[in-house]
Amino acid sequence: MSMLTELPVWKQLQAQRQRMEDVHMRDLFDQDPGRFARFSLEFGDILFDFSKNRITEETLALLYRLARETGVAEAITAMFDGAPINHTEHRAALHIALRDQSGRAIKTEGHNVMPEVRAELKKIRDFSEAVRTRAWRGSTGQPITDVVSLGVGGSDLGPVMVTEALRPYALHDLRVHFVSNVDESHITDTLEALKPETTLFIVVSKSFTTQDTMVNAETARKWLLNGSEDMEIIRRHMVAVTSNIERAAECGIPEENVFGMWDWVGGRYSLWSAVGLSIAIAVGMDHFEAMLAGAHEMDEHFRSAPFEQNLPVTLAMLGIWYNNFFGTQAYAILPYDQHLHRLPAYLQQLEMESNGKRVDRDGKVVDYDTCPVIFGELGITGQHAFYQMLHQGTRMVPADFIAPIESYQCIQLHHRILMSNVFAQTEALMRGRTEAEARAELEAEGLSGEELEALLPYKIFPGNKPSNTLIYKTLTPATLGALIALYEHKVFVQGVVWNINSFDQWGVELGKQLAKTILPELDGDEEVTRHDSSTNGLINHYKKHRGRQS
Structure with missing residues:
Protein backbone atom coordinates (compact mmCIF):
# COMPACT_ATOMS: atom_id res chain seq x y z
CA MET A 1 0.00 0.00 0.00
CA THR A 70 -0.05 15.72 1.36
CA GLY A 71 1.96 18.94 1.30
CA VAL A 72 -0.11 21.13 -1.02
CA ALA A 73 0.80 24.34 0.83
CA GLU A 74 4.50 23.52 0.71
CA ALA A 75 4.27 22.59 -2.98
CA ILE A 76 2.60 25.92 -3.81
CA THR A 77 5.44 27.75 -2.10
CA ALA A 78 8.03 25.65 -3.92
CA MET A 79 6.47 26.39 -7.32
CA PHE A 80 6.31 30.14 -6.76
CA ASP A 81 9.89 30.08 -5.38
CA GLY A 82 11.21 28.53 -8.60
CA ALA A 83 12.22 25.20 -7.07
CA PRO A 84 12.87 22.39 -9.62
CA ILE A 85 9.52 20.71 -8.96
CA ASN A 86 9.68 19.05 -12.39
CA HIS A 87 12.16 16.62 -10.88
CA THR A 88 12.51 14.21 -13.82
CA GLU A 89 13.71 17.04 -16.08
CA HIS A 90 15.41 19.02 -13.27
CA ARG A 91 13.41 22.15 -14.04
CA ALA A 92 11.23 24.69 -12.35
CA ALA A 93 7.63 25.19 -13.51
CA LEU A 94 7.43 28.96 -13.70
CA HIS A 95 4.52 29.69 -16.01
CA ILE A 96 3.35 31.99 -13.21
CA ALA A 97 6.34 34.24 -14.00
CA LEU A 98 5.03 34.85 -17.52
CA ARG A 99 2.05 36.77 -16.14
CA ASP A 100 3.52 38.17 -12.93
CA GLN A 101 2.49 41.76 -12.24
CA SER A 102 4.00 42.17 -8.78
CA GLY A 103 7.40 43.55 -9.71
CA ARG A 104 9.15 41.07 -7.43
CA ALA A 105 12.06 38.92 -8.54
CA ILE A 106 11.15 35.36 -9.52
CA LYS A 107 14.20 33.14 -9.54
CA THR A 108 15.22 29.70 -10.61
CA GLU A 109 18.70 28.46 -9.77
CA GLY A 110 19.43 31.92 -8.40
CA HIS A 111 18.62 33.66 -11.69
CA ASN A 112 15.85 36.28 -11.82
CA VAL A 113 13.82 35.45 -14.94
CA MET A 114 11.64 38.56 -14.89
CA PRO A 115 13.89 40.90 -16.95
CA GLU A 116 13.86 38.31 -19.76
CA VAL A 117 10.11 37.87 -19.48
CA ARG A 118 9.48 41.62 -19.68
CA ALA A 119 11.87 41.99 -22.63
CA GLU A 120 10.06 39.23 -24.51
CA LEU A 121 6.68 40.81 -23.78
CA LYS A 122 7.95 44.09 -25.23
CA LYS A 123 9.16 42.27 -28.32
CA ILE A 124 5.74 40.62 -28.69
CA ARG A 125 4.06 44.02 -28.32
CA ASP A 126 6.28 45.70 -30.89
CA PHE A 127 5.85 42.98 -33.48
CA SER A 128 2.13 42.36 -32.98
CA GLU A 129 1.40 46.09 -33.22
CA ALA A 130 3.48 46.33 -36.39
CA VAL A 131 1.41 43.58 -37.98
CA ARG A 132 -1.91 44.94 -36.73
CA THR A 133 -1.20 48.51 -37.86
CA ARG A 134 0.08 47.28 -41.24
CA ALA A 135 3.52 48.73 -40.56
CA TRP A 136 4.96 45.23 -41.09
CA ARG A 137 4.87 44.60 -44.81
CA GLY A 138 5.44 41.54 -46.91
CA SER A 139 8.28 41.22 -49.43
CA THR A 140 6.20 42.91 -52.13
CA GLY A 141 5.24 45.81 -49.87
CA GLN A 142 1.71 44.60 -49.22
CA PRO A 143 0.30 44.47 -45.65
CA ILE A 144 -0.34 41.18 -43.91
CA THR A 145 -3.96 40.03 -44.05
CA ASP A 146 -3.55 36.42 -42.83
CA VAL A 147 -1.41 34.91 -40.09
CA VAL A 148 -0.89 31.14 -39.96
CA SER A 149 0.44 29.63 -36.72
CA LEU A 150 2.19 26.28 -37.18
CA GLY A 151 2.46 24.27 -33.96
CA VAL A 152 1.12 21.19 -32.24
CA GLY A 153 0.05 20.23 -28.72
CA GLY A 154 0.58 23.07 -26.25
CA SER A 155 1.89 25.26 -29.07
CA ASP A 156 -1.53 25.02 -30.70
CA LEU A 157 -4.33 24.09 -28.30
CA GLY A 158 -3.88 27.07 -25.98
CA PRO A 159 -3.56 29.76 -28.67
CA VAL A 160 -6.48 28.28 -30.64
CA MET A 161 -8.68 28.22 -27.55
CA VAL A 162 -7.83 31.78 -26.53
CA THR A 163 -8.19 33.36 -29.98
CA GLU A 164 -11.61 31.72 -30.30
CA ALA A 165 -12.59 32.78 -26.77
CA LEU A 166 -11.59 36.40 -27.44
CA ARG A 167 -12.91 36.56 -30.99
CA PRO A 168 -15.06 39.65 -30.21
CA TYR A 169 -11.84 41.57 -29.49
CA ALA A 170 -10.12 40.62 -32.76
CA LEU A 171 -9.50 42.65 -35.90
CA HIS A 172 -11.86 41.13 -38.41
CA ASP A 173 -9.80 42.12 -41.44
CA LEU A 174 -6.72 40.36 -40.03
CA ARG A 175 -7.39 36.65 -39.97
CA VAL A 176 -5.47 34.20 -37.77
CA HIS A 177 -5.35 30.52 -38.74
CA PHE A 178 -3.86 27.49 -37.01
CA VAL A 179 -2.33 24.38 -38.56
CA SER A 180 -1.36 21.53 -36.23
CA ASN A 181 -2.02 18.32 -38.11
CA VAL A 182 0.67 16.73 -40.26
CA ASP A 183 -2.18 15.44 -42.42
CA GLU A 184 -1.60 17.45 -45.57
CA SER A 185 -5.28 18.36 -45.77
CA HIS A 186 -4.92 20.73 -42.83
CA ILE A 187 -2.29 22.97 -44.37
CA THR A 188 -3.48 22.69 -47.98
CA ASP A 189 -7.06 23.52 -47.01
CA THR A 190 -5.83 26.49 -44.97
CA LEU A 191 -3.59 27.89 -47.73
CA GLU A 192 -6.14 27.36 -50.47
CA ALA A 193 -7.74 30.80 -50.05
CA LEU A 194 -4.60 32.69 -48.98
CA LYS A 195 -2.00 34.65 -50.93
CA PRO A 196 1.74 34.31 -50.25
CA GLU A 197 2.23 38.08 -50.63
CA THR A 198 -0.06 38.83 -47.67
CA THR A 199 0.49 35.80 -45.42
CA LEU A 200 2.72 35.58 -42.33
CA PHE A 201 3.69 32.24 -40.76
CA ILE A 202 4.55 31.75 -37.08
CA VAL A 203 6.49 28.50 -36.56
CA VAL A 204 6.18 27.41 -32.93
CA SER A 205 8.48 24.64 -31.71
CA LYS A 206 10.75 24.76 -28.67
CA SER A 207 13.36 22.48 -30.25
CA PHE A 208 12.57 23.41 -33.86
CA THR A 209 12.71 19.69 -34.58
CA THR A 210 9.09 18.69 -33.83
CA GLN A 211 8.27 16.51 -36.82
CA ASP A 212 4.66 17.57 -37.39
CA THR A 213 5.45 21.27 -37.13
CA MET A 214 8.63 21.19 -39.19
CA VAL A 215 7.01 19.25 -42.05
CA ASN A 216 4.25 21.88 -42.15
CA ALA A 217 6.86 24.65 -41.95
CA GLU A 218 8.74 23.23 -44.93
CA THR A 219 5.50 23.06 -46.93
CA ALA A 220 4.79 26.68 -45.97
CA ARG A 221 8.33 27.68 -46.96
CA LYS A 222 8.02 26.11 -50.40
CA TRP A 223 4.61 27.75 -50.85
CA LEU A 224 6.07 31.15 -50.02
CA LEU A 225 9.16 30.81 -52.24
CA ASN A 226 7.38 29.12 -55.14
CA GLY A 227 10.72 28.27 -56.73
CA SER A 228 12.44 31.54 -55.80
CA GLU A 229 15.72 31.65 -53.87
CA ASP A 230 15.06 35.13 -52.46
CA MET A 231 15.45 34.78 -48.67
CA GLU A 232 13.90 38.22 -48.20
CA ILE A 233 10.59 36.44 -48.74
CA ILE A 234 11.22 34.24 -45.70
CA ARG A 235 12.45 37.21 -43.64
CA ARG A 236 9.21 39.10 -44.24
CA HIS A 237 6.79 36.18 -44.12
CA MET A 238 8.06 33.75 -41.47
CA VAL A 239 8.90 34.16 -37.78
CA ALA A 240 9.71 31.55 -35.16
CA VAL A 241 9.00 30.90 -31.51
CA THR A 242 11.76 28.58 -30.31
CA SER A 243 14.75 28.15 -28.04
CA ASN A 244 16.82 26.86 -30.97
CA ILE A 245 17.92 30.04 -32.76
CA GLU A 246 20.57 28.19 -34.78
CA ARG A 247 18.07 25.71 -36.21
CA ALA A 248 15.69 28.55 -37.10
CA ALA A 249 18.53 30.32 -38.92
CA GLU A 250 19.19 27.17 -40.95
CA CYS A 251 15.60 27.46 -42.17
CA GLY A 252 16.23 31.04 -43.26
CA ILE A 253 14.60 32.76 -40.28
CA PRO A 254 16.92 35.50 -38.99
CA GLU A 255 17.54 35.96 -35.27
CA GLU A 256 15.53 39.19 -35.14
CA ASN A 257 12.49 37.17 -36.24
CA VAL A 258 12.91 34.63 -33.43
CA PHE A 259 10.93 34.87 -30.18
CA GLY A 260 12.30 33.01 -27.20
CA MET A 261 11.11 30.09 -25.08
CA TRP A 262 12.45 28.79 -21.79
CA ASP A 263 12.85 25.25 -20.50
CA TRP A 264 11.04 26.21 -17.28
CA VAL A 265 7.75 26.56 -19.18
CA GLY A 266 6.01 23.41 -20.39
CA GLY A 267 4.14 23.43 -23.68
CA ARG A 268 0.68 23.12 -22.17
CA TYR A 269 1.45 26.08 -19.87
CA SER A 270 3.02 28.26 -22.56
CA LEU A 271 0.20 30.33 -24.08
CA TRP A 272 1.24 33.18 -21.74
CA SER A 273 4.63 33.42 -23.50
CA ALA A 274 5.63 34.16 -27.10
CA VAL A 275 3.74 30.97 -27.96
CA GLY A 276 0.77 33.35 -27.63
CA LEU A 277 2.13 35.66 -30.34
CA SER A 278 -0.81 34.66 -32.53
CA ILE A 279 -3.15 35.73 -29.69
CA ALA A 280 -1.48 39.13 -29.40
CA ILE A 281 -1.75 39.65 -33.16
CA ALA A 282 -5.39 38.57 -33.16
CA VAL A 283 -6.70 40.61 -30.21
CA GLY A 284 -3.99 43.18 -29.55
CA MET A 285 -1.31 43.32 -26.88
CA ASP A 286 -3.43 45.34 -24.47
CA HIS A 287 -5.98 42.54 -24.35
CA PHE A 288 -3.24 39.92 -24.18
CA GLU A 289 -1.77 41.68 -21.16
CA ALA A 290 -5.24 41.98 -19.59
CA MET A 291 -5.46 38.20 -19.84
CA LEU A 292 -2.07 37.91 -18.14
CA ALA A 293 -3.29 40.24 -15.39
CA GLY A 294 -6.40 38.14 -14.80
CA ALA A 295 -4.27 35.01 -14.51
CA HIS A 296 -1.90 36.78 -12.10
CA GLU A 297 -4.82 37.71 -9.86
CA MET A 298 -5.79 34.03 -9.71
CA ASP A 299 -2.16 33.14 -8.99
CA GLU A 300 -2.12 35.50 -6.01
CA HIS A 301 -5.42 34.13 -4.76
CA PHE A 302 -4.10 30.57 -5.10
CA ARG A 303 -0.89 31.23 -3.19
CA SER A 304 -2.46 33.29 -0.38
CA GLY A 432 -33.61 13.82 -10.71
CA ARG A 433 -37.22 12.72 -11.02
CA THR A 434 -38.71 10.20 -8.59
CA GLU A 435 -41.13 7.44 -9.50
CA ALA A 436 -43.96 9.36 -7.85
CA GLU A 437 -43.13 12.50 -9.80
CA ALA A 438 -42.87 10.57 -13.05
CA ARG A 439 -46.19 8.85 -12.39
CA ALA A 440 -47.91 12.15 -11.67
CA GLU A 441 -46.53 13.65 -14.88
CA LEU A 442 -47.74 10.73 -16.99
CA GLU A 443 -51.16 10.85 -15.39
CA ALA A 444 -51.33 14.57 -16.15
CA GLU A 445 -50.65 13.65 -19.79
CA GLY A 446 -53.65 11.32 -19.73
CA LEU A 447 -51.85 7.97 -19.48
CA SER A 448 -53.06 5.19 -17.20
CA GLY A 449 -53.05 1.45 -16.69
CA GLU A 450 -50.62 -0.79 -18.54
CA GLU A 451 -49.55 1.99 -20.91
CA LEU A 452 -48.47 4.16 -17.98
CA GLU A 453 -46.71 1.29 -16.18
CA ALA A 454 -44.80 0.33 -19.34
CA LEU A 455 -43.46 3.84 -19.86
CA LEU A 456 -42.90 4.71 -16.19
CA PRO A 457 -39.37 3.21 -15.73
CA TYR A 458 -38.04 5.26 -18.62
CA LYS A 459 -39.26 8.53 -17.10
CA ILE A 460 -37.41 8.12 -13.79
CA PHE A 461 -34.16 10.05 -13.28
CA PRO A 462 -32.08 8.95 -10.29
CA GLY A 463 -30.45 12.36 -9.81
CA ASN A 464 -27.71 12.75 -7.21
CA LYS A 465 -25.30 13.51 -10.07
CA GLN A 505 5.10 13.92 -20.29
CA TRP A 506 7.20 10.84 -20.92
CA GLY A 507 4.14 8.98 -22.14
CA VAL A 508 4.17 10.84 -25.47
CA GLU A 509 7.63 9.52 -26.43
CA LEU A 510 7.18 5.86 -27.36
CA GLY A 511 4.70 6.36 -30.19
CA LYS A 512 6.89 9.09 -31.71
CA GLN A 513 9.96 6.83 -31.56
CA LEU A 514 8.15 3.94 -33.24
CA ALA A 515 6.80 6.27 -35.93
CA LYS A 516 10.39 7.26 -36.83
CA THR A 517 11.25 3.58 -37.17
CA ILE A 518 8.22 2.83 -39.34
CA LEU A 519 8.52 5.87 -41.63
CA PRO A 520 11.37 4.49 -43.81
CA GLU A 521 9.58 1.14 -44.01
CA LEU A 522 6.81 2.85 -45.93
CA ASP A 523 9.19 3.43 -48.86
CA GLY A 524 9.20 0.89 -51.66
CA ASP A 525 7.00 -2.15 -52.13
CA GLU A 526 8.87 -4.64 -49.93
CA GLU A 527 6.76 -6.60 -47.45
CA VAL A 528 7.30 -5.55 -43.84
CA THR A 529 7.74 -8.41 -41.35
CA ARG A 530 9.63 -7.00 -38.33
CA HIS A 531 6.58 -6.05 -36.23
CA ASP A 532 3.72 -7.99 -34.68
CA SER A 533 1.25 -9.54 -37.12
CA SER A 534 -1.30 -6.73 -36.70
CA THR A 535 1.17 -3.91 -37.35
CA ASN A 536 2.77 -5.83 -40.24
CA GLY A 537 -0.67 -6.48 -41.72
CA LEU A 538 -1.73 -2.84 -41.48
CA ILE A 539 1.51 -1.52 -43.03
CA ASN A 540 1.44 -4.03 -45.87
CA HIS A 541 -2.24 -3.36 -46.58
CA TYR A 542 -1.49 0.37 -46.75
CA LYS A 543 1.49 -0.17 -49.10
CA LYS A 544 -0.51 -2.47 -51.37
CA HIS A 545 -3.44 -0.11 -51.81
CA ARG A 546 -1.87 3.36 -51.71
CA GLY A 547 -1.65 5.56 -54.76
CA ARG A 548 1.59 6.81 -56.25
CA GLN A 549 1.60 10.04 -54.21
CA SER A 550 0.89 8.41 -50.85
Missing part, protein backbone atom coordinates in the same frame (compact mmCIF):
# COMPACT_ATOMS: atom_id res chain seq x y z
CA SER A 2 1.17 3.55 -0.73
CA MET A 3 1.70 6.18 1.95
CA LEU A 4 -1.24 8.11 0.51
CA THR A 5 -3.80 5.37 0.97
CA GLU A 6 -2.42 4.59 4.43
CA LEU A 7 -3.00 8.12 5.73
CA PRO A 8 -5.63 8.22 8.51
CA VAL A 9 -7.44 11.03 6.68
CA TRP A 10 -7.66 8.85 3.55
CA LYS A 11 -9.31 6.10 5.57
CA GLN A 12 -11.66 8.65 7.14
CA LEU A 13 -12.66 9.79 3.66
CA GLN A 14 -13.35 6.18 2.70
CA ALA A 15 -15.63 5.91 5.71
CA GLN A 16 -17.25 9.23 4.79
CA ARG A 17 -17.90 7.87 1.30
CA GLN A 18 -19.77 4.93 2.81
CA ARG A 19 -21.86 7.23 4.96
CA MET A 20 -22.78 9.28 1.87
CA GLU A 21 -23.85 6.22 -0.14
CA ASP A 22 -27.58 6.60 0.52
CA VAL A 23 -27.61 10.38 1.02
CA HIS A 24 -29.40 12.19 -1.80
CA MET A 25 -28.54 15.78 -2.62
CA ARG A 26 -32.19 16.75 -2.93
CA ASP A 27 -32.57 15.88 0.75
CA LEU A 28 -29.47 17.89 1.65
CA PHE A 29 -30.97 20.93 -0.07
CA ASP A 30 -34.40 20.39 1.49
CA GLN A 31 -32.83 20.20 4.93
CA ASP A 32 -30.54 23.21 4.51
CA PRO A 33 -31.89 26.35 2.81
CA GLY A 34 -28.47 27.99 3.25
CA ARG A 35 -26.55 25.28 1.40
CA PHE A 36 -25.82 27.46 -1.65
CA ALA A 37 -24.41 30.27 0.46
CA ARG A 38 -22.17 27.92 2.43
CA PHE A 39 -20.93 25.96 -0.58
CA SER A 40 -20.09 28.71 -3.02
CA LEU A 41 -17.13 31.07 -3.43
CA GLU A 42 -16.53 34.28 -5.37
CA PHE A 43 -13.41 35.57 -7.04
CA GLY A 44 -13.68 38.87 -8.90
CA ASP A 45 -16.72 38.48 -11.14
CA ILE A 46 -16.55 34.66 -11.04
CA LEU A 47 -19.06 32.77 -8.90
CA PHE A 48 -18.09 29.16 -8.12
CA ASP A 49 -21.12 27.17 -6.93
CA PHE A 50 -20.17 23.72 -5.63
CA SER A 51 -23.30 23.14 -3.55
CA LYS A 52 -24.57 20.49 -6.00
CA ASN A 53 -21.97 17.99 -4.84
CA ARG A 54 -22.34 14.90 -2.68
CA ILE A 55 -20.62 16.56 0.25
CA THR A 56 -21.23 17.86 3.74
CA GLU A 57 -19.12 20.26 5.80
CA GLU A 58 -17.44 17.19 7.28
CA THR A 59 -16.53 15.96 3.79
CA LEU A 60 -14.96 19.28 2.88
CA ALA A 61 -13.03 19.48 6.14
CA LEU A 62 -11.54 16.04 5.48
CA LEU A 63 -10.64 16.95 1.89
CA TYR A 64 -8.88 20.14 2.97
CA ARG A 65 -7.07 18.13 5.63
CA LEU A 66 -5.94 15.67 2.95
CA ALA A 67 -4.56 18.58 0.93
CA ARG A 68 -2.63 19.83 3.94
CA GLU A 69 -1.26 16.44 4.91
CA ALA A 305 -6.11 32.32 0.21
CA PRO A 306 -6.88 29.79 2.96
CA PHE A 307 -7.82 26.44 1.49
CA GLU A 308 -11.44 26.89 2.63
CA GLN A 309 -11.74 30.01 0.44
CA ASN A 310 -9.38 28.87 -2.30
CA LEU A 311 -11.06 28.19 -5.65
CA PRO A 312 -8.33 26.03 -7.24
CA VAL A 313 -7.83 23.96 -4.09
CA THR A 314 -11.57 23.41 -3.63
CA LEU A 315 -12.12 22.48 -7.28
CA ALA A 316 -9.17 20.08 -7.13
CA MET A 317 -10.23 18.36 -3.94
CA LEU A 318 -13.79 17.84 -5.18
CA GLY A 319 -12.24 16.07 -8.17
CA ILE A 320 -10.18 13.90 -5.79
CA TRP A 321 -13.36 13.07 -3.87
CA TYR A 322 -15.08 11.59 -6.89
CA ASN A 323 -12.05 10.14 -8.63
CA ASN A 324 -10.59 8.33 -5.65
CA PHE A 325 -13.53 7.63 -3.37
CA PHE A 326 -16.46 7.17 -5.76
CA GLY A 327 -14.37 5.58 -8.51
CA THR A 328 -15.58 7.89 -11.27
CA GLN A 329 -13.49 7.57 -14.40
CA ALA A 330 -14.55 10.58 -16.45
CA TYR A 331 -15.07 14.31 -15.95
CA ALA A 332 -17.09 16.60 -18.21
CA ILE A 333 -16.31 20.21 -19.15
CA LEU A 334 -19.52 21.89 -20.36
CA PRO A 335 -19.16 25.53 -21.44
CA TYR A 336 -22.38 27.41 -22.24
CA ASP A 337 -20.43 30.09 -24.08
CA GLN A 338 -19.94 29.68 -27.82
CA HIS A 339 -16.57 31.40 -27.65
CA LEU A 340 -15.32 28.70 -25.26
CA HIS A 341 -16.00 25.89 -27.72
CA ARG A 342 -12.31 24.91 -27.73
CA LEU A 343 -11.98 24.89 -23.92
CA PRO A 344 -12.74 21.16 -23.47
CA ALA A 345 -9.97 20.19 -25.93
CA TYR A 346 -7.54 22.55 -24.21
CA LEU A 347 -8.35 21.14 -20.77
CA GLN A 348 -8.02 17.59 -22.08
CA GLN A 349 -4.34 18.22 -22.69
CA LEU A 350 -3.83 20.31 -19.57
CA GLU A 351 -5.25 17.64 -17.28
CA MET A 352 -4.52 14.35 -19.03
CA GLU A 353 -0.97 15.13 -20.14
CA SER A 354 -0.18 16.60 -16.73
CA ASN A 355 -1.74 13.99 -14.46
CA GLY A 356 -2.24 10.93 -16.66
CA LYS A 357 0.58 9.17 -14.82
CA ARG A 358 1.01 5.76 -13.17
CA VAL A 359 4.39 6.31 -11.52
CA ASP A 360 4.79 8.63 -8.54
CA ARG A 361 7.57 11.08 -7.70
CA ASP A 362 9.49 8.27 -5.98
CA GLY A 363 9.50 6.10 -9.11
CA LYS A 364 6.88 3.69 -7.76
CA VAL A 365 3.72 2.49 -9.52
CA VAL A 366 0.71 3.97 -7.73
CA ASP A 367 -2.08 1.84 -6.27
CA TYR A 368 -4.80 4.49 -6.69
CA ASP A 369 -6.43 6.23 -9.63
CA THR A 370 -4.95 9.42 -11.01
CA CYS A 371 -6.39 11.58 -13.81
CA PRO A 372 -9.87 10.71 -15.14
CA VAL A 373 -10.82 10.96 -18.80
CA ILE A 374 -11.59 14.61 -19.56
CA PHE A 375 -14.19 15.24 -22.24
CA GLY A 376 -16.76 17.85 -23.09
CA GLU A 377 -18.57 19.98 -25.60
CA LEU A 378 -20.59 23.15 -25.76
CA GLY A 379 -23.45 22.62 -23.33
CA ILE A 380 -26.33 23.01 -25.77
CA THR A 381 -24.64 20.65 -28.23
CA GLY A 382 -23.92 18.17 -25.45
CA GLN A 383 -27.56 18.18 -24.37
CA HIS A 384 -28.42 16.73 -27.76
CA ALA A 385 -25.49 14.32 -27.78
CA PHE A 386 -24.32 12.75 -24.48
CA TYR A 387 -26.40 14.24 -21.64
CA GLN A 388 -28.63 11.17 -21.89
CA MET A 389 -25.76 9.22 -20.36
CA LEU A 390 -25.11 11.88 -17.73
CA HIS A 391 -28.72 11.75 -16.55
CA GLN A 392 -29.68 8.10 -16.91
CA GLY A 393 -26.47 6.18 -17.62
CA THR A 394 -24.84 3.68 -15.29
CA ARG A 395 -21.72 5.77 -14.62
CA MET A 396 -21.55 8.92 -12.52
CA VAL A 397 -19.75 11.73 -14.36
CA PRO A 398 -18.98 14.90 -12.39
CA ALA A 399 -19.26 17.99 -14.55
CA ASP A 400 -18.29 21.64 -14.63
CA PHE A 401 -20.87 24.00 -16.13
CA ILE A 402 -19.32 27.30 -17.30
CA ALA A 403 -21.49 30.21 -18.41
CA PRO A 404 -21.57 34.02 -18.81
CA ILE A 405 -24.21 36.23 -17.23
CA GLU A 406 -23.98 38.29 -20.40
CA SER A 407 -22.40 37.48 -23.74
CA TYR A 408 -20.36 40.03 -25.67
CA GLN A 409 -23.32 40.81 -27.92
CA CYS A 410 -26.22 39.87 -25.71
CA ILE A 411 -29.52 39.19 -27.46
CA GLN A 412 -31.94 38.86 -24.56
CA LEU A 413 -34.13 36.04 -25.87
CA HIS A 414 -31.16 33.94 -26.96
CA HIS A 415 -29.27 34.42 -23.75
CA ARG A 416 -32.16 33.78 -21.39
CA ILE A 417 -32.91 30.52 -23.18
CA LEU A 418 -29.22 29.62 -22.90
CA MET A 419 -29.05 30.36 -19.19
CA SER A 420 -32.34 28.61 -18.45
CA ASN A 421 -30.70 25.46 -19.77
CA VAL A 422 -27.65 25.92 -17.53
CA PHE A 423 -29.80 26.21 -14.42
CA ALA A 424 -32.19 23.44 -15.50
CA GLN A 425 -29.48 20.91 -16.32
CA THR A 426 -27.63 21.29 -13.02
CA GLU A 427 -30.91 21.07 -11.10
CA ALA A 428 -32.03 18.03 -13.07
CA LEU A 429 -28.71 16.24 -12.47
CA MET A 430 -28.99 16.98 -8.78
CA ARG A 431 -32.69 16.37 -8.09
CA PRO A 466 -22.68 16.08 -9.00
CA SER A 467 -21.78 19.28 -10.80
CA ASN A 468 -20.00 22.58 -10.27
CA THR A 469 -21.17 25.81 -11.86
CA LEU A 470 -18.82 28.67 -12.76
CA ILE A 471 -20.65 31.86 -13.73
CA TYR A 472 -18.93 35.10 -14.70
CA LYS A 473 -20.18 38.50 -15.82
CA THR A 474 -18.86 38.29 -19.38
CA LEU A 475 -15.86 36.66 -21.04
CA THR A 476 -13.33 39.47 -20.88
CA PRO A 477 -9.60 38.82 -21.38
CA ALA A 478 -9.03 39.15 -17.63
CA THR A 479 -11.82 36.70 -16.79
CA LEU A 480 -10.50 34.22 -19.33
CA GLY A 481 -7.02 34.49 -17.83
CA ALA A 482 -8.40 33.81 -14.37
CA LEU A 483 -10.39 30.78 -15.59
CA ILE A 484 -7.37 29.23 -17.30
CA ALA A 485 -5.17 29.80 -14.25
CA LEU A 486 -7.88 28.30 -12.05
CA TYR A 487 -7.70 25.03 -13.98
CA GLU A 488 -3.89 25.09 -14.15
CA HIS A 489 -3.70 25.29 -10.38
CA LYS A 490 -6.43 22.70 -9.92
CA VAL A 491 -4.31 20.26 -11.95
CA PHE A 492 -1.23 21.11 -9.89
CA VAL A 493 -3.00 20.49 -6.57
CA GLN A 494 -4.27 17.12 -7.71
CA GLY A 495 -0.79 16.14 -8.88
CA VAL A 496 0.60 17.01 -5.45
CA VAL A 497 -2.04 14.92 -3.67
CA TRP A 498 -1.35 11.98 -6.01
CA ASN A 499 2.41 12.51 -5.55
CA ILE A 500 3.03 12.68 -9.30
CA ASN A 501 4.95 15.13 -11.48
CA SER A 502 2.40 17.24 -13.35
CA PHE A 503 5.05 18.86 -15.56
CA ASP A 504 6.67 16.04 -17.53
